[in-house]
Amino acid sequence: MTPQTREEVPPPATIEAAALHRLFDALHARGYTIVGPTARDGAIVVAELDTADELSYGIGVDTEAGRYRLRDRDDRAAFGHSAGPQSWKSVLHPARAPLWSADRSPDGTVVVREPAEEQHRYALLGVRPCDLAAIAVLDRVLIGGRHPDPVYAGRRDGNLIIAVECTEPGATCFCTSMGTGPHADSGFDLAMTELLDDEGHRFLVRAGTAAGAEVLAELPRRPADEATLTLATSAVADAATRMGRSMPTRGLPDLLTDSRESPHWDDVASRCLTCGNCTMVCPTCFCTTTEDVTDLTGDHAERWRRWDSCFDLDFSYLHGGSVRSSGQARYRQWITHKLGTWHDQFGSSGCVGCGRCIAWCPTGIDITQEVAALSLLRLAAESEGGKDDR
Ligand code: SF4
Ligand code: SF4
Incomplete structure (x- = not known):
C-alpha cells in the first residue's frame, strides 16, 4: 500500500x-x-x-x-x-x-x-x-x-x-x-x-x-x-451493537498473570482436547516448525516450514521432555500469551475478536467465557482475602 x-x-x-x-x-x-x-x-x-x-x-x-x-x-x-x-x-x-x-x-x-x-x-x-x-x-x-x-x-x-x-x-x-x-x-x-x-x-x-x-x-x-x-x-x-460476545479488556494482562495458579485451568483442561484447532483458525497465531523429508534413494531432501501449535506436546519439547506436558499448562500458555504477554512482546493484544476459535473449537470452549470465569474466581479470591484480613 x-x-x-x-x-x-x-x-x-x-x-x-x-x-x-x-x-x-x-x-x-x-x-x-x-x-x-x-x-x-x-x-x-x-x-x-x-x-x-x-x-x-x-x-x-x-x-x-x-x-x-x-x-x-x-x-x-x-x-x-x-x-x-x-x-x-x-x-x-x-x-x-x-x-x-x-x-x-x-x-x-x-x-x-x-x-x-x-x-x-x-x-x-x-x-x-x-x-x-x-x-x-x-x-x-x-x-x-x-x-x-x-x-x-x-x-x-x-x-x-x-x-x-x-x-x-x-x-x-x-x-x-x-x-x-x-x-x-x-x-x-x-x-x-x-x-x-x-x-x-x-x-x-x-x-x-x-x-x-x-x-x-x-x-x-x-x-x-x-x-x-x-x-x-x-x-x-x-x-x-449486535456483537454476539464481549470481552472485558481492562486489566486483562494482569488478570492472566494473577490467574497463574487458578483452579480454572483444571476445568478448561477437562473440556480441551488439545487439538490445536483454535491456533490453526486464529488469524494471529503465527508459530511454525520445520520438517525434513527425503526420497527413498536419499539423493533428494527438502526442508519445509509448517504451522505449529502451542497445544502440540512437541511444541515445548526441550532436552528430555516437554515443558508444558499437561492440557492445563498448554491452554494457559495459549490464552496468557494471546491476551496478556503479547502486549509486552508486541505492544498490542494478540486477539482481534474475530470469534473463530470459539466457533471452531470442537468442544465449544469460549475464550470470552474463560476470561469471565477467571475474573470471577479472582474476585472471589480477593473477597476471601479481604475477609481474612479483617
Ligand atoms: S480448539 Fe478447543 S479443544 Fe482444541 S485445543 Fe483449542 S481450546 Fe482445546
Ligand atoms: S477471537 Fe481472538 S484468539 Fe480467537 S481466533 Fe479470533 S483473534 Fe484468535
Whole structure:
C-alpha cells in the first residue's frame, strides 16, 4: 500500500454491485491475483477468484460455540457473513512453505536450492476490519523486527487490500470489545460498505491510498450523497451493537498473570482436547516448525516450514521432555500469551475478536467465557482475602 496524504484522498463514491466485475477487471489488468471469500465445502473460505460471480452471494453464516453452518440469506449480499475458518493468514503466512531442497549428484556433490521467489501480487478482497487488525499484528511479528520472515514478506509485498466493513457480526464476534471493528479506520487501499435496500444493491467505497484511488477511478461510480453516507455509518454502528460476545479488556494482562495458579485451568483442561484447532483458525497465531523429508534413494531432501501449535506436546519439547506436558499448562500458555504477554512482546493484544476459535473449537470452549470465569474466581479470591484480613 502507498500511504497518501488526507488532501489526496478522493471523496467517497457509490458503485453498483454489478461494478464488482469492473473491479475484478481493473485488478486483473494490474496483474493482481485476487483472493476473496467464496462458499466451498460447507464454509466461507478464502480462495483465488477469477470473477466476481464466485463471491458468496446470498449466503450467510450461523455460528455458535463449536458450531458453524452456512445458511441462505433472503437477499443477494456478497459479503453477508461473518468470519469463516480461514483468515488472510492462510494466504500471507501459508500452512506449508518450502525452505530449501538439496540434490546429490552422481559425483557425490550436493546442490542446495532455495525456493523460487513469490510470483503473485495479491489483491485481498473482502478483508473485515478485525482481519485488517490481524494483518497489522502479523506485520509487527513477522516483518516488524530485525529478521523479517521472507515467506511472509514476499507474499505481503505489493498487496492491494480491499476491506469490507462489517454489517453482519456473528454470534461469536467481539471486535467492538477489542477496538478492531466493525468500522475500518486504516490499513486498506479501498474500504467498501455493502448496502442493500429498496434503493438497490450497492457499495459505498472509500479510498485509503493512491493505489486504491486509482482503481476506484476506473469503476463506474457516482459521488456518495449524504443519505448513502448516513446509511453506511448507521449500518456499521448498528453492527457494533449486535456483537454476539464481549470481552472485558481492562486489566486483562494482569488478570492472566494473577490467574497463574487458578483452579480454572483444571476445568478448561477437562473440556480441551488439545487439538490445536483454535491456533490453526486464529488469524494471529503465527508459530511454525520445520520438517525434513527425503526420497527413498536419499539423493533428494527438502526442508519445509509448517504451522505449529502451542497445544502440540512437541511444541515445548526441550532436552528430555516437554515443558508444558499437561492440557492445563498448554491452554494457559495459549490464552496468557494471546491476551496478556503479547502486549509486552508486541505492544498490542494478540486477539482481534474475530470469534473463530470459539466457533471452531470442537468442544465449544469460549475464550470470552474463560476470561469471565477467571475474573470471577479472582474476585472471589480477593473477597476471601479481604475477609481474612479483617
Ligand atoms: S481450546 Fe478447543 S480448539 Fe483449542 S485445543 Fe482445546 S479443544 Fe482444541
Ligand atoms: S484468539 Fe480467537 S477471537 Fe481472538 S483473534 Fe484468535 S481466533 Fe479470533
